[in-house]
Amino acid sequence: MRIDYNHIRPQIDELLMSYSDLKEEDTENNASIILFGRVSINRSYNGFTIDKKYDIKILIPLNNDELPDVWDIGNHIDKIYIHRYPDGKLCLETEAFIAFCFYNGYSLLQWMKNIVEPYYFSYEYYSRFGEFPYGDRGHNLVGIIETYQQIFKESDCAKVYKLLRAISQRKYRGHLPCPCESGMITRKCHGRLIYPFISDDYLFSIAKRDYSRLCEAI
Ligand SMILES: [Zn+2]
Ligand SMILES: [Zn+2]
CATH class of the missing domain: 3.10.110 (Ubiquitin Conjugating Enzyme)
Incomplete structure (x- = not known):
């Protein structure tokens, strides 16, 4: 950090x-x-x-x-x-x-x-x-997906994957369609939530690595 x-x-x-x-x-x-x-x-x-x-x-x-x-x-x-x-x-x-x-x-x-x-x-x-008080965070890949679902406020795993793919290309176009493919423009959809991972070098490096790990697994 x-x-x-x-x-x-x-x-x-x-x-x-x-x-x-x-x-x-x-x-x-x-x-x-x-x-x-x-x-x-x-x-x-x-x-x-x-x-x-x-x-x-x-x-x-x-x-x-x-x-x-x-x-x-x-x-x-x-x-x-x-x-x-x-x-x-x-x-x-x-x-x-x-x-x-x-x-x-x-x-x-x-x-x-x-x-x-x-x-x-x-x-x-x-x-x-035998159960977790605040719900469990999965370990490894499951945990990674759950983390981005939480941060991007997006339950659809396919959309989370598309957002991570866009982050890993480090392109942000607020006025173009959101990478989640909702049809809305980025700024009005997930823009604010994915922006930190594009603008901050450290968060970007983590998201990029998490995205590669997901790609390797699927
Ligand atoms: Zn763990
Ligand atoms: Zn979106």
Whole structure:
């Protein structure tokens, strides 16, 4: 997400203030910042409450096109859970979704509150009830399609595919027919929703790669 140190420093301080058992690792490494320690999560939904502490490691990359990652160092998440990778890294959400949140101005604290904490809550809820509280985001390709359905506000997979194809060609013509082939002009159809993926280099690179993955799969 191309974050430089000066820009990210206040956000890291804000995160450390909100999660007082989280510490910053002392390192000479200036490619990333590592936080580790215990976070308390206290949340309720549908009459189910968790109030639990989790040992985690967070890696925040600097100056490159990567997103922050979280590892379950306390082994709180079952190793066979689909949204946990074998090395303990959490499959928090799709890259496109998280990148889109940062594009829309998310701070690290918002990322923590709105993506990381709900991840743990969903896991606990799923372990108890066998279903997900806010609906599951599919893993891999299914998750990718669902993400763009959500962002483009479009349930028709074929239209989502056509929109991604247009994005990958990086052409935007607001006054021409929308790439979804609805017959409306782009500006009055999906224009506003696809524009960030055409104008922003980082979102564009993710959408282009997601589109190639979809093409390989079909
Ligand atoms: Zn996943
Ligand atoms: Zn459209």
